Amino acid sequence: MKTKIMAFCSSPVLSLAFRAILGSLFLYAGIAKIVDPMGFALSIYNYKLLPDGLINVAAILLPWLEVIVGGSLLLGIGTAGGALIATALFSIFAGALTINLIRGLDIACGCFSTAASGGSISGFYLLRDLSLLLMSLQVLFFDKALFSVTRLRKK
């Protein structure tokens, strides 16, 4: 039983599914933020974690990192790198969410949408983030690049 669970958790097919999920989410989130940099900057500002001088820099550059990571995971190019960045990003987001949940700030998540009228952060967002973090770790260690550009080239 234990080996079966281990085999399932380390399955490359599971990695493929996770890559599809994470890749699409990153692509979607990144594009939504590129379209509305001001909205995203306001979300970051509301978290009250970054110094003022870095808010816009993050709002301008972070979405592109999300798009590139999304592309890497979806296409299967450098998935270890994509998954490593994804893991780092989800860890940072988890930290930011936790700090502001403890502070009790009533702010929009700014995760997949830049709308200030989106839902306020809650434990649900943290759980969602941690689930995605686990998926990234699985891809980081077990992905065998099924259905990937890297594989196509090797054939």
Next chain:
Amino acid sequence: MLKQKVFQERLKAGVKQAALLVIISLALGISFQAVRSDKIPWVGSWATLSTATLSLQSVTDISLSEAFALYRDHRALFLDARDPWSFEEGHLAGAVHIEPQDAGKQTAEIQKRAGGRQIVAYCDGAECHLGVDLAKALEKQGISSVKVFINGWSRWREAGYPVEKGKP
């Protein structure tokens, strides 16, 4: 033991690939920033925004129940300071759309519409400063005692009070 080695290899490859992905993202982000027309500056003026948002200064805010009482008794003109698209999707019934930067041009019109009633500006979200900005802009134009209904749209809608849709 073998597995550990495989993981280490994968992590090593990951670090290299990640560095490359970061460089590509930076290059794309910086290039796009250079060409886009609706860009935001690299460094924003967040310090001034926070003081405007956090201290209402001369502007007074009203509670949800005060806002509703004014609405019920037809004693107020509500001004929606959000963007036109949000206004179109839904706003307080009878509210007029006006953004802070347009306050100067439409002062006479607003005064006419208000007809001596209380003027209340609102926005959406506790951090939204547009309502405060609008109230201040109107005060500069000589319309005094404009009140602000902070986070007005969300609170009004959640209370189930009358709303309507439509273009500004």
